[in-house]
Amino acid sequence: MELAAGKAEDIFRSLNRELWVVTAADSEHRGGLLATWVSQASLDPARPVILAGLAPNHYTTELVRNSGQLVVHLLNSDQSDVAWNFCRDSGRERDKLASCELETTFPDIPVLASCHSFLLGRVFACVETGERTYFWADIEQAEKYSSSAPLCEQQFLQWCDEDKKNVLKSDKLTDVQLQRDLESNFRQSIPDWLRFG
Numbered sequence: 001m002e003l004a005a006g007k008a009e010d011i012f013r014s015l016n017r018e019l020w021v022v023t024a025a026d027s028e029h030r031g032g033l034l035a036t037w038v039s040q041a042s043l044d045p046a047r048p049v050i051l052a053g054l055a056p057n058h059y060t061t062e063l064v065r066n067s068g069q070l071v072v073h074l075l076n077s078d079q080s081d082v083a084w085n086f087c088r089d090s091g092r093e094r095d096k097l098a099s100c101e102l103e104t105t106f107p108d109i110p111v112l113a114s115c116h117s118f119l120l121g122r123v124f125a126c127v128e129t130g131e132r133t134y135f136w137a138d139i140e141q142a143e144k145y146s147s148s149a150p151l152c153e154q155q156f157l158q159w160c161d162e163d164k165k166n167v168l169k170s171d172k173l174t175d176v177q178l179q180r181d182l183e184s185n186f187r188q189s190i191p192d193w194l195r196f197g
């Protein structure tokens, strides 16, 4: 089991997923985080849906839950500094959007003016699984500004110096330790409609 876990981690590390900046706001607060767990969740071009897996302890997750809305942005390949801004600290301590220029046409939710593209979604389903909160959202607005490849994980990690990598490692460890208990609790109380076997 331990050997498989080590190999799985090695396999996951070789992936090169797109990096998304997820933003949300409720009536008083706004925030955002960096995420790889964002996916197209419907093949129907007439009814585009996204699925985002956010950690329950993250501030942005709270804002999405409160508002029922989120924006997922892809970044341009030279926007590693923007990715860095959103993947560290908590929005409970710092307004991560203070340094960003925002679109003025969306008063209810922060939309980055400078990005590769964005999708604005309205949540219609949410499942809590302890370690992740999954949000399914209908896409109501979308814009693409670039036809180049968006920023991906490996390129961002190459941009990070050792100090930044150490911050990311330590933040991840803190998250994993916190989420381990949440995940165990979830496994012990999976509702019938979700339980398999």
Ligand SMILES: Cc1cc2nc3c(=O)[nH]c(=O)nc-3n(C[C@H](O)[C@H](O)[C@H](O)COP(=O)(O)O)c2cc1C
Pocket (backbone or CB within 6 Å): 031, 032, 033, 034, 035, 036, 037, 038, 053, 054, 055, 057, 058, 059, 060, 061, 086, 087, 088, 089, 090, 091, 092, 153, 168, 171
């Ligand atoms: C490469 C990378 C991918 C990440 N992917 C996710 C993700 O898919 N979901 C998530 O909730 N957090 C993810 N994170 C962690 C958050 O971006 C980070 O903890 C953030 O500071 C949380 O901010 P908040 O508490 O202000 O919402 C990722 C971090 C990195 C470096």
